[in-house]
Amino acid sequence: MRSEFDLIAKYFTKPTPNADLGVGDDAALIRVSAGNQLAISTDMSVVGTHFYADCPPADIGWKSLAVNVSDMAAMGAQPKWMTLAIALPEQNPEWLSAFAEGFFACAQEFGVELIGGDTTRGSLNIAVQIMGEVPTGKALLRSGALIGDDVWVSGFLGSAALGLAQLQHKIELPADVASICLSALHHPQPRLALGQALLGVANSCIDVSDGLAGDLGHILRASGVSAELDLLALPCIPFVSTALDLPMMQQFVLAGGDDYELCFTAPAEQSAHIQSISDSLGLPLTRIGHIASGTGLNVMYQNKTLSLKAEGYDHFG
Ligand code: ADP
Ligand code: MG
Numbered sequence: 674m675r676s677e678f679d680l681i682a683k684y685f686t687k688p689t690p691n692a693d694l695g696v697g698d699d700a701a702l703i704r705v706s707a708g709n710q711l712a713i714s715t716d717m718s719v720v721g722t723h724f725y726a727d728c729p730p731a732d733i734g735w736k737s738l739a740v741n742v743s744d745m746a747a748m749g750a751q752p753k754w755m756t757l758a759i760a761l762p763e764q765n766p767e768w769l770s771a772f773a774e775g776f777f778a779c780a781q782e783f784g785v786e787l788i789g790g791d792t793t794r795g796s797l798n799i800a801v802q803i804m805g806e807v808p809t810g811k812a813l814l815r816s817g818a819l820i821g822d823d824v825w826v827s828g829f830l831g832s833a834a835l836g837l838a839q840l841q842h843k844i845e846l847p848a849d850v851a852s853i854c855l856s857a858l859h860h861p862q863p864r865l866a867l868g869q870a871l872l873g874v875a876n877s878c879i880d881v882s883d884g885l886a887g888d889l890g891h892i893l894r895a896s897g898v899s900a901e902l903d904l905l906a907l908p909c910i911p912f913v914s915t916a917l918d919l920p921m922m923q924q925f926v927l928a929g930g931d932d933y934e935l936c937f938t939a940p941a942e943q944s945a946h947i948q949s950i951s952d953s954l955g956l957p958l959t960r961i962g963h964i965a966s967g968t969g970l971n972v973m974y975q976n977k978t979l980s981l982k983a984e985g986y987d988h989f990g
Contacts, residue, residue, distance in 0.1 A: 677793075718740070738801055749811065749872040757790035816896050823939055827958055832932065867958075871935075881933065909926050
């Protein structure tokens, strides 16, 4: 491989039918469909912070995009375009083709086109900027939760954090559990179809990237409300509820990051409709509590309020 330009042509140039102009010029050109707003978000993945250097490159590729798709899901937006700024320590063809394979597998699954980016030498760092469309005025915001709303969450909580604990030798999981949890950690499934199905149904929404307590806390602050949750209602894989003691369970389910599930609030009269969304998507949706007046998050366990220490992952906390 001779140059940066050969590398871009070989690994990062694919057809972009949804763009007027894709990779190759000084800027890409796109058009937003009538009646839609452009939703834009960026998430960076840094070696040593978000993944280990020996993580399989196809998983790094998948996840560095999946975390961005998850932000679109949380807004109810359909992702369409993205740019990729990548710093690479060396030109390693095997690593690059595996990375590109995972990256474009995710792009294809969720309908996103790579329309530009930047490639430079440096310690491994992957920044994706994702752009999508959402019907004007309809996006799911953190600030829309209303007193009386039910609080819901998709999928299972804590699996990815268990996978990370296994990698860090902080816990020893049975082999079948380890494989589920490592897959949750390395190959998250952004809940894109769910986010779009919640347009006009949910009052507020966020994706759970830093742990439920912290992320639901963002909804509560933005909406000026409080929430009450029942610890035993929180959905988790059976290992969490049977093999872990209460403090450990609390830690993984409330504060474990990287799940990329959606947490949303909706009026009680939407609950049958939400159940039908769950059935049609084949995705568990669990009602975990409700929104009340006041501030903060109260987690109940056997009729007592638990004290919450770890609120979620904070890079500078
Ligand atoms: P410029 O010097 O004008 O910023 P570059 O030489 O950085 O342009 O990039 C050349 C073209 O390749 C541009 O269209 C840019 O968007 C695209 N590009 C660079 N790196 C990537 C990448 N990692 N993925 C996709 N497109 C890329
Ligand atoms: Mg450039």
